[in-house]
Amino acid sequence: MKNTKHLAASLLLVLALAGCAGEQATKPGAAEEKGGAAAQTAPATEQGAGGAALSEQERMKAQRQAELLAQKRVHFAFDSSAIDDEARAIIEAHAAHLVANPSINVQLEGNCDERGTREYNLALGERRAQAVEKMMKVLGVAGNRIKTVSYGEEKPLCQEHNESCWRQNRRVEIVYK
């Protein structure tokens, strides 16, 4: 919860840098609000210039899509493989990208934080990868283009022993092949 303000601040930074989102987590709700505001204000200020407003809307959409695609990791709660709204937006963007580019394949790599037993986490990492796989399939990506692997808690990104580090480690990595 403490992270929400931090995320909002990061989001402003991300939008300012437009397309240099890197690995920063963005809050999808905020981005949509901004897009919505643009779509609403455009017709009011530029009467009769509907075409220009639409392309602005499309430009915003493409920009947001690019930001989401730049995020190659989705995160999870402790001992959970449930996909939250933030993860959902990222997975949808990658699924759309895969549908639009039939020649590329993807590997989904499930990971856990250090807490809990290693073998249980190996199974949990797989369940996370499978949760992302299932969603991608629902979104139209053929099953034979997706591979899953679990590293359990064996490949942490961050070595510290605190929640912010643990959250980074509880992830599925989306790796294009």
Added chain:
Amino acid sequence: MIRAAAKWLAMIGMLWAANVHAALTIEITRGVETGTPIAIVPFSWEGAVKPAQNVSDVVGADLTRSGRFAVLPSKDYVSQPHEDKDVVFKDWRILKAEALVIGSVRLVAPGKYQVQFRLYDVFKESQLAGFRYTVGPELLRSVAHQISDIIYQKLTGEPGAFNTRIAYVTLEEPVHARPVYKLQVADSDGFNPQTVVRSTEPLLSPAWSPDGNRLAYVSFEDKRSKVYIQNVADGRRELIAQFAGINSAPAWSPDGKRLALTLSRDGNAEIYVMRLDTRELRRLTHDPAIDTEAAWSPDGHDIIFTSDRAGSPQIYRMSASGGSAERLTFDDDYNARASYAPDGKSIVFVTRQQGNFRIAVMPLNGGPMQVLTDTSLDESPSFAPNGRMIIYATEVRGRGVLASVSADGRVRQLFKFEEGDVREPAWSPYNRDLQYKE
């Protein structure tokens, strides 16, 4: 048998010599004052070059670590006998020693040492045990552990487990190179480490075969989990499981003929039993939840495992031939990686208490669970073959280390390796090949 052991120990002797500065210290972090008072007279030495291994010091450290003995400081000893004829029991009654150990190490031929020891009951003024061993320098520590086992058995009536080994995984992460994982085997006191497998990808879950000669483990060397079985002495190995999905959590049946495994080849982590002679697989669990971390009861009838079928990881028990599962743990929301005590009457596992992962034991007769540790990230508990100690992995200042705790929780110690991260300990069964007697 003895020759095989001698060869094997000679090999680790050499490795030990090369590794002599990679020191290990054992720190007793929680002790007791109530152990049986015992005096161990430093063994006499006859020969030109003193061997690197001080036999009586190793015996003293073993007995202290067990928590069942209070080794009296040698500076208080009124006399220093090494032979039976020099023992004056009054000297030891003054110190309130209940037992006395004397002995000697003598160079009898180039590279051959004769170790003698005697154990006395101070109050009855009688000898309880006396043995003589003639060995090369590489076997001196093993002989010391055997002496500790004899003393322990004579004075407590239970077998000792000092002359056993532990397997564990180390991780070193050099700044400008790939990480190095090693599956290692050492004496039960952490000395004589020998590298069994080395990899730049993760290794985990070492499991000893019941004869103590082989290890099953999980390796990511092919970028995903696969299960191997490796002979500790000569390094020969077999790939056991490389099905689609995860291949993990190997556990030997007590007869050594079957291996329980966690596989997700059917889409979800389930427990299977493989016959090692035919590689025939039999699926034991059928549940959309995670089922993993199988362990066999000592009689081979039952399997306990971790499942989150009720929403959070808990320990369940089922027949090793299949059927329905019975839930064993109900306290707290995370109980996992259970294994049986050697007598089959209790289990040890990892439990979560207010966000901290700790080691707990629970009798199977319906008694309450007892939490044995008070640290925050304790994992991978395993009983010594005599059931008196449990080795586990914990963390000290962000680094993985091994620790052990007595089964009653009264004595704890840390194994401090100089560098790297140490995890996944597994205590070996008794191994007849390590016994040497004259």
